[in-house]
Amino acid sequence: MLEIRNLVVDHGELRAIWDVSLDVEAGERVGLLGANGAGKSTTLGAILGIYKASGGHIRYKSAEIANREAVQNVEAGIALVPEGRQLFPEMKVRENLEMGAYPRSARGKVAENLDRIFDLFPILREKQNQNANELSGGQQQMVAIGRALMSSPQLLLLDEPFLGVAPVIIEEVMAALNRLADQGVTFLLVEQNIHRAMEFVERAYVIENGRTVLAGSKQQLLGDPEFSNKFLGLD
Amino acid sequence: MTAIIAQLVISGLLLGGLYALVAFGLSLIYGVVRILNFAHGTLLAIGGIAASIIFAVYKLNPVLIAVVLVLVFLVFGYLMHIYLLDPLKKRNPFEATIGTVLVTVGLLLIISDLAAEIAGPTPKNIPLEFHAYIVGEVIIQRAELYILGGITLFTIALHLFLKKTWFGRAIRAVTQSPLGANICGIRSKQIHAQTVAVGCGIVAIAGVLWSLKFPVDPYGGFDLTVRAFTIIILGGIGNLVGALLAGLFLGLAEVFTSFLWASDWAPAVSIVLLLVILVVFPRGLASVRK
Amino acid sequence: MRTTLFAAALGAAALLGAIAPASAQRTDPCAGPITFGTTISATGTNSTLSDRWMKMTEIFEEEFNRMAGGVALSGCGGKKVPIKFVMYDDQSVPATAVSLYEKMATVDRVDLFVGPDWSTHGFPVSQIFEKYKTPSVMSNVATPRVYEQGFKYITGLAFHANTWSQNYFESLKNVNPQPKSVFWIVHDNLIAKTVYEIHKPIAEKQGIKTVGEEIFAPTTRDFTGIILKIRAAKPDIIYISSFDAVSVPLVQQMRQLRVTAMDVHHIMATGSLARQINLEGVTGELYWHEGIKGPYSDIALKVLERAEIKLFDYLWTGGRLDSYFVMIQAIEKVGKLDREAIATALRAPGAKWKRPGGEFEFDAGGLSKIVAFTHQIQNGAPVIIAPAAQATGTIKWPSPTWQ
Ligand SMILES: Nc1ncnc2c1ncn2[C@@H]1O[C@H](COP(=O)(O)OP(=O)(O)O)[C@@H](O)[C@H]1O
Ligand SMILES: [Mg+2]
Numbered sequence: 001m002l003e004i005r006n007l008v009v010d011h012g013e014l015r016a017i018w019d020v021s022l023d024v025e026a027g028e029r030v031g032l033l034g035a036n037g038a039g040k041s042t043t044l045g046a047i048l049g050i051y052k053a054s055g056g057h058i059r060y061k062s063a064e065i066a067n068r069e070a071v072q073n074v075e076a077g078i079a080l081v082p083e084g085r086q087l088f089p090e091m092k093v094r095e096n097l098e099m100g101a102y103p104r105s106a107r108g109k110v111a112e113n114l115d116r117i118f119d120l121f122p123i124l125r126e127k128q129n130q131n132a133n134e135l136s137g138g139q140q141q142m143v144a145i146g147r148a149l150m151s152s153p154q155l156l157l158l159d160e161p162f163l164g165v166a167p168v169i170i171e172e173v174m175a176a177l178n179r180l181a182d183q184g185v186t187f188l189l190v191e192q193n194i195h196r197a198m199e200f201v202e203r204a205y206v207i208e209n210g211r212t213v214l215a216g217s218k219q220q221l222l223g224d225p226e227f228s229n230k231f232l233g234l235d
Numbered sequence: 236m237t238a239i240i241a242q243l244v245i246s247g248l249l250l251g252g253l254y255a256l257v258a259f260g261l262s263l264i265y266g267v268v269r270i271l272n273f274a275h276g277t278l279l280a281i282g283g284i285a286a287s288i289i290f291a292v293y294k295l296n297p298v299l300i301a302v303v304l305v306l307v308f309l310v311f312g313y314l315m316h317i318y319l320l321d322p323l324k325k326r327n328p329f330e331a332t333i334g335t336v337l338v339t340v341g342l343l344l345i346i347s348d349l350a351a352e353i354a355g356p357t358p359k360n361i362p363l364e365f366h367a368y369i370v371g372e373v374i375i376q377r378a379e380l381y382i383l384g385g386i387t388l389f390t391i392a393l394h395l396f397l398k399k400t401w402f403g404r405a406i407r408a409v410t411q412s413p414l415g416a417n418i419c420g421i422r423s424k425q426i427h428a429q430t431v432a433v434g435c436g437i438v439a440i441a442g443v444l445w446s447l448k449f450p451v452d453p454y455g456g457f458d459l460t461v462r463a464f465t466i467i468i469l470g471g472i473g474n475l476v477g478a479l480l481a482g483l484f485l486g487l488a489e490v491f492t493s494f495l496w497a498s499d500w501a502p503a504v505s506i507v508l509l510l511v512i513l514v515v516f517p518r519g520l521a522s523v524r525k
Numbered sequence: 526m527r528t529t530l531f532a533a534a535l536g537a538a539a540l541l542g543a544i545a546p547a548s549a550q551r552t553d554p555c556a557g558p559i560t561f562g563t564t565i566s567a568t569g570t571n572s573t574l575s576d577r578w579m580k581m582t583e584i585f586e587e588e589f590n591r592m593a594g595g596v597a598l599s600g601c602g603g604k605k606v607p608i609k610f611v612m613y614d615d616q617s618v619p620a621t622a623v624s625l626y627e628k629m630a631t632v633d634r635v636d637l638f639v640g641p642d643w644s645t646h647g648f649p650v651s652q653i654f655e656k657y658k659t660p661s662v663m664s665n666v667a668t669p670r671v672y673e674q675g676f677k678y679i680t681g682l683a684f685h686a687n688t689w690s691q692n693y694f695e696s697l698k699n700v701n702p703q704p705k706s707v708f709w710i711v712h713d714n715l716i717a718k719t720v721y722e723i724h725k726p727i728a729e730k731q732g733i734k735t736v737g738e739e740i741f742a743p744t745t746r747d748f749t750g751i752i753l754k755i756r757a758a759k760p761d762i763i764y765i766s767s768f769d770a771v772s773v774p775l776v777q778q779m780r781q782l783r784v785t786a787m788d789v790h791h792i793m794a795t796g797s798l799a800r801q802i803n804l805e806g807v808t809g810e811l812y813w814h815e816g817i818k819g820p821y822s823d824i825a826l827k828v829l830e831r832a833e834i835k836l837f838d839y840l841w842t843g844g845r846l847d848s849y850f851v852m853i854q855a856i857e858k859v860g861k862l863d864r865e866a867i868a869t870a871l872r873a874p875g876a877k878w879k880r881p882g883g884e885f886e887f888d889a890g891g892l893s894k895i896v897a898f899t900h901q902i903q904n905g906a907p908v909i910i911a912p913a914a915q916a917t918g919t920i921k922w923p924s925p926t927w928q
């Protein structure tokens with residue numbers, strides 16, 4: 001479904017991604033791991049189209065999408081739950097969700113998708129008329145996920161969705177993600193907490209300094225001494 | 236005494252409502268594009284002058300004049316963003332900031348001179364000679380009722396636009412989180428240009444309403460820009476309700492200062508108010524509502 | 526960049542001035558023409574008052590030489606000598622005016638100066654007259670301070686802040702019913718405040734009590750506060766000491782809020798003001814008016830007609846034209862083109878000078894003692910109501926539109 005080859009991304013003068021390659025098949029749950037500043041968020045941003053690729057390819061459903069505008073990719077079924085949530089603090093929860101359906105192709109299914117999200121996160125139905133900044137961190141994360149779902153994505157990019165979320169809520173969110181996966185949504189998850197990531201993903205890539213350095217299934221990676229050295233000892 | 240207070244309140248609300256309209260456009264533009272448009276009040280003056288001239292020559296209904304001017308100002312705002320403001324973004328932040336000040340101040344000077352050259356430097360307004368309503372000792376011009384009605388309707392319309400339309404919501408979204416908006420598929424460059432256009436369109440409406448009551452001249456808009464800055468800071472950036480309240484408050488404060496104290500102090504009210512509120516409510520009046 | 530260039534230009538001009546002989550006067554004055562150097566604010570902020578004066582001055586040169594035949598000098602065998610203007614646009618900028626007068630003294634070598642206009646210009650430019658010992662008759666430089674520098678070569682035509690409304694208050698003595706009170710509304714500006722300060726005691730001396738006084742900033746839009754104070758004070762006279770443009774909303778709102786008084790007086794009740802608001806019945810001051818005939822008025826009226834200038838629209842045009850007439854009279858009094866003698870004649874104590882508006886004298890400092898005509902707008906046009914000798918109509922009292 002998604003195929004990245006030798007991706008290069010620059011932030012102005014600074015090169016954040018040197019050489020990233022990865023594949024995600026439809027229906028898979030793939031992890032993207034790496035230390036702080038490794039280039040995970042930049043990779044996700046490049047996939048969605050908020051950063052321009054300076055080199056390499058990003059193919060989605062066999063079409064070249066590197067350097068397409070974000071709106072085109074959202075319409076094509078990619079959505080991002082960004083690091084730090086990036087909600088609209090002075091807008092109501094419901095308005096925040098509705099903004100996720102901004103691309104024209106998504107506007108027809110607003111009511112349907114809202115219902116789906118309120119079923120997934122019932123608390124949001126209750127809080128739909130409160131401003132986003134009045135919610136707890138976990139609830140805000142639910143809004144961010146819900147907003148991404150408003151465009152009925154097939155590929156969901158999640159950037160550290162559990163950061164700053166209370167453990168009880170993490171369980172709830174995790175359950176929701178599992179339900180989505182069961183419905184056929186494909187996942188690319190960025191997560192710093194390896195244990196948590198490994199609970200969810202089937203396969204993962206590791207990037208370091210803007211380069212993919214390791215890849216493999218959950219079992220392969222957990223059995224790989226290099227991987228253990230890099231991550232497992234640390235947390 | 237009640238009559239005097241009533242008369243002052245009417246004038247204060249009118250003045251303040253008009254101030255708020257000036258602030259609306261400036262606030263939208265700043266919220267989205269993060270550019271302080273120093274030419275904003277001058278654009279109001281140009282709108283008012285154009286409206287006065289169109290009225291004098293064609294005797295057109297002011298509502299129609301507003302429609303025509305809004306279209307012209309929308310186009311002007313769009314082009315202004317594409318050709319003057321947007322290119323500055325390619326500069327580093329320091330140059331960009333200085334650049335926007337220079338560009339908008341330069342624009343202010345140029346359009347003032349140009350308008351003075353074309354239309355003459357004398358103040359102009361739309362002299363609607365309607366009868367007045369007299370209630371006891373309180374006198375209200377029918378034109379003033381039209382202005383109050385216009386301000387109210389327009390504020391409601393703008394509020395609904397920002398709340399209910401995709402475009403309006405996109406403006407608010409970009410104001411509150413540019414990255415979040417980007418992720419939702421909002422094209423920022425397009426929204427920027429469109430918002431500058433809308434901000435200018437709003438100022439055209441403000442200019443027509445303004446010229447129904449007060450004369451404007453090509454050099455007379457800058458103090459309105461300063462008042463609009465004050466209002467935005469009092470009311471909160473991108474906050475329509477806050478701007479309306481702050482505008483009305485400022486208008487009433489000026490009118491009452493002039494009556495209770497001395498007229499030469501009235502223009503200073505906005506500055507004093509600004510200082511006081513920045514000290515007492517550092518997060519703006521809007522935070523008091525909550 | 527511009528300032529340094531400008532400073533360099535000034536320096537160069539000053540140097541030239543120092544080298545040139547101080548009085549490079551021609552040997553045969555009868556050959557003419559006599560050159561008058563002047564600057565006019567044809568562009569810039571003051572140009573609303575004077576944008577037609579360059580054309581007017583060209584026409585003046587032509588008409589004066591034609592109608593009067595030129596200036597009478599002694600020793601030219603009865604033949605009159607024509608005049609010629611050397612003229613520049615000072616762009617309403619005082620520093621530009623200064624450098625242009627330097628240039629006219631050193632490069633153009635004009636015989637005499639007339640102008641400039643406005644106190645802001647007259648102040649610095651008067652130094653140039655002294656430096657080159659070349660007399661000038663300035664116009665519309667009304668601030669007394671300019672004439673208190675002890676300079677020898679300046680004179681100026683303008684009405685005096687001291688006597689601005691003298692005729693008005695004089696005429697109030699003969700109206701019925703008698704006004705007993707006045708409310709002053711004053712534009713926060715030097716000349717407007719001076720006029721107010723001077724006339725307040727004058728009014729009080731003749732029994733007109735001050736019941737209110739209010740100074741307003743030029744950016745004031747809403748005058749409700751002031752107007753309610755006026756309504757509470759119920760003055761017989763409302764005296765507005767203000768430039769015309771800034772008082773448009775004031776008078777407009779006074780009308781809307783039904784202010785009543787025996788009279789509303791505006792010290793600059795001009796044509797441009799009258800076009801924007803209902804000035805009917807308002808009294809004010811004029812420097813000169815087409816309806817008033819006097820010395821040279823035939824030439825002046827012809828010039829105004831050809832230059833398409835109405836005095837009501839271009840309030841200060843009279844001062845400009847008068848400066849030309851006075852300089853011509855000074856040359857004729859002396860009979861020869863002698864700057865020293867002309868400067869002395871201009872400042873001779875008690876000397877009488879003619880202008881279309883009548884006869885006048887200069888005060889000790891060189892400022893004309895001209896008292897403005899008082900007018901009232903009747904049927905959309907100004908009617909002179911004082912002084913009685915030159916009145917073109919009578920005052921309607923109490924003012925019919927403020928009842
Ligand atoms: N918007 C940006 N502008 C400039 N540099 C950035 C930006 N975003 C990230 N970077 C830089 O790019 C590199 C990769 O960052 P990021 O993709 O956020 O890493 P990660 O998500 O793995 O922590 C870092 O060095 C970071 O400082
Ligand atoms: Mg990151």
